[in-house]
Amino acid sequence: MTALWLAIGFWLAAWAVNVWLAGSRLSRTGPGRALVPLLFGATVLVLWEGLVRGLGVAPVILPAPSVIAAKIAVELPTLWQDFAQTILKGAIPGFLIGAGAAFLTAIAIDRSPFLQRGLLPVGNFVAALPIVGLAPILVMWFGFDWQSKAAVVVVMVFFPILVNMVAGLQASERMQRDLMATWGASYWQGLFKLRLPAAMPFLFNGLKIASTLALIGAIVAEFFGSPVYGMGFRISTEVGRLGLDMVWATIAVAALAGSAFYGLITLIERGVTFWHPSQRH
């Protein structure tokens, strides 16, 4: 029971420190601003640890963070192998192929009203297919290895990026397009010098939404057949063996990978769309 009281004591103390931090001059400095969420995260972990220990929660229901951390330390080679299989081979290539295809399709659609009427509804239809139905089919088609996972990711990320990119290509103002016309610009000049730059904020919205979808797709697809490694495989088999600490360890890796991926896209976005009102500081 002492663990629980210690944890609650830490929570209250951290709370007080955060309140003080938010009001103090330190909160306007870089490290001060980083300290508040760090302290909050630490509090969640300490409280979690204290609750699990203090109340004697069964490890199958909720393992303590220390147990999960220990598991991560021990199983690092396995976790790395799973990460490489699911993220590096499944999610990222699938994301890149899907994003590239959506980008090119958006330009084709924009160029031709016929495709706009034909392709968008088809894309919409594919996006409406449930992933749990689609994944087994793609596993049958492309085999158990990462190729089928990448294919699922392609299908999942394609539509949100396509819709955003099509909207983005129409985002330039009429006056800006008229200017291009008065300069006698060709279609491609107008595309590269005006419409693509103007579409970038939209594209990055699509990419950010798709980044989380890519992770989900790659993991869930492994439930329907995979080699004997991969994050989805690990989760489904360890659940069956009640190895919940390993499930949590895998989830921790997935959360870190997802945040890093999202953060990377946000960073690139800031560089590319620095001119957009949402990015000007």
Next chain:
Amino acid sequence: MKDGVSQPVIEAKGVNLVFQTADGPVQALKDVNLTVNRGDFVSFIGPSGCGKTTFLRAIAALEHPTGGTLTVNGMSPDEARRKRAYGYVFQAAGLYPWRTIAGNIRLPLEIMGFSKAEQDERTERVLDLVELKGFGKKFPWQLSGGMQQRASIARALAFDADILLMDEPFGALDEIVRDRLNEEVLKLWARTGKTIGFVTHSIPEAVYLSTKIVVMSPRPGRITDVIDSPLPKDRPLDIRDSREFIEIAHRVREGLRAGHHED
């Protein structure tokens, strides 16, 4: 520009333009006849809906007449546009926010295939012309509205088209900035000898700037009066208090009122 020798740059004969809208056809221009000579400064003035902007856009081949003939430098407006016969300045600056001021001015030059060295040289020159020297590296959103509009004029000047079309370029600016920019436009016109088409709904602006004032009226858009200004080419701001100026302004006002009565 030789005195006495009139070289028509823009010729409109019986130009009609009908827009097909959801509420049926709208006659934006009806039977417009006009000749603009080389070096003229022509203002188009009238209430909204009189077709002044539509006519300017038709000259720039951004709209297409549904009847009559319209020629620019003896060609169709589309051909003239492909030969880069005009620079167009819109109501808002319309600068591309991802490009610096210099980058924006360089944009038409890139599209028209000028060499890198010439792009730099021309950009420097027009930045100087509109008194924005030293602002080339700024982004549009870091500049005031007046400076942005000056940059957009520089952009229209950069490729040295013979014709400069300006659609209420200073409409969104305050009176003081507007006065200064009007003076600058006059200086620019004197220095470059370009033919300028200028849409406005300000009577003093039209009279102050123009050698020819085209008064238009709405529903359907048509020309009700064309006034050749007797004012000298050199115009200080206080010319606006002279008798001739007031007389011309009076005639413009009468023309606008007459058009209004016919509604």
